[in-house]
Amino acid sequence: MYNSISGPYFGIWVFHTPHFVAKDPEIIKQILVKDFKYFPDRTIASNEEADEIAANVLFIMKNPNWKALRSKMTPVFSSGKIKCMIPLMNSVAEELVGYLAKLSSQSDSIEIKEVCAKYATDVVTSCAFGIEGRSFEKEDGAWRSVGRDMFAFTFANGLRSTSYFFLPKLVDLFKIKFIPAHVSQFMIDAMKILTDTDLIDILIKLQNEDFDGYKFEGTRVIAQAAQFFLAGFETTASTVSYTLYELCLNRSIQDKLVTEIKTTLQQHGSVTYEAIQDMKYLHKVVQEILRKYPVLPFLDRTTMMDWKIPGTDITLEAGTPVYIPLFALHHDPKYFPNPEVFDPERFSEENINSRPCFTYIPFGGGPRNCVGERFGLISTKLALVHILSRFEVECSSETPVPIDFEPKTFVLASKVGLPMRVVDVKRRPSYAA
Ligand code: HEM
Structure with a gap:
């Protein structure tokens, strides 16, 4: 639809409801940033009676509760805190x-997405x-199993995400759960044995506080912890595995990246935050992966x-769902010529500056952007550094x-996973020589 309809925006019907789709980067910026007060919530359903954990994760929470909690959770992802996590990530890697x-x-062919999912789960x-x-x-393993169930390509999961994203009224009517019941129960049980981390510290301090009528207690606290797992592992696993996939197809990019990794590690001695x-080339590669995937x-x-849509007399009524077609923007030849070509140089300083803002938004934008961006990027890069140093x-x-x-x-996933050959350079006859 993005490609076949010209103009800066268009409307679609999703079942019985009209939706607005913004194409133009200026309008997108208006929605995400400048006019945030008009768009502080997502369309996705949020109903505590249907699913108490899902309704209390930041991604799904509505205002005013979202605003109160978002500012409290953001410090967990400061660069100082993430730096302290590097030894833990290194040991999982x-x-x-x-x-x-x-x-x-x-084996001659390894399903790398599954391997990356194990890494991301344990991180x-x-x-x-x-x-x-x-x-x-x-x-x-217990954590991997529940994670697998959460994102499995089943009919039930398809129905769940379709109703949450596109038919919120159905969720209210039939009290549909977003998270399968056994996954929620696993989270509730697991949270009882958590130990000392920055996240848990913050949650304990906030426990029993009242945010203008939103009492932060019980399952609401568990939901804030659970969201790290739900939002954190599939995203990282997917980004690491798509990167390895593109490196299979682009040997010269793989060689260039491996050279950078080796040289930098020689200078620093080990895999540190610094x-x-x-x-820098690794950063460009990951940016290009998040464009394409x-x-x-x-x-x-x-x-x-x-x-009111800027520059027009058209008014969107309160309650109208709005979509920003991220994948289509990232594949628009107007902003990314030959979009199917994998080219990290699209992210050279010069090329970045030549593109309009809000044409590249893998972590969303504005006050409701991804809170885990730093954590996701560093855990993705750290895995790639370890893997490409050896294979x-x-x-x-x-x-x-x-x-x-x-x-x-609702996440971008290959139907058959991402199987590939992984060659251990230590097993090459030339390695010993
Ligand atoms: C490569 C990794 C990741 C990508 C590409 C990614 C992408 C996104 C995107 C596109 C959004 C929606 C933003 C918007 O609507 O403007 C989002 C929201 C969110 N992400 Fe991520 N994410 C990643 C990793 C993570 C990690 C590791 C965590 C937590 C540990 C996380 C937690 C969240 C949360 C809680 C939200 C909802 C924010 C809110 O509504 O306040 N993400 N993410």
């Missing part, structure tokens, strides 16, 4: 390397909850008050080219 070394000696559980996820120890920040293919907002990646006979995306999930 070392387990990842050991696991990949074993798998690569046994979140150790950094946010202070417990070991142990996802590499067995295939059906070393990762110094890897944005985890969330669209953003949603809803009008709180009647809003080369290549297409196997099972690697899907091109990727066929799964329509039953």
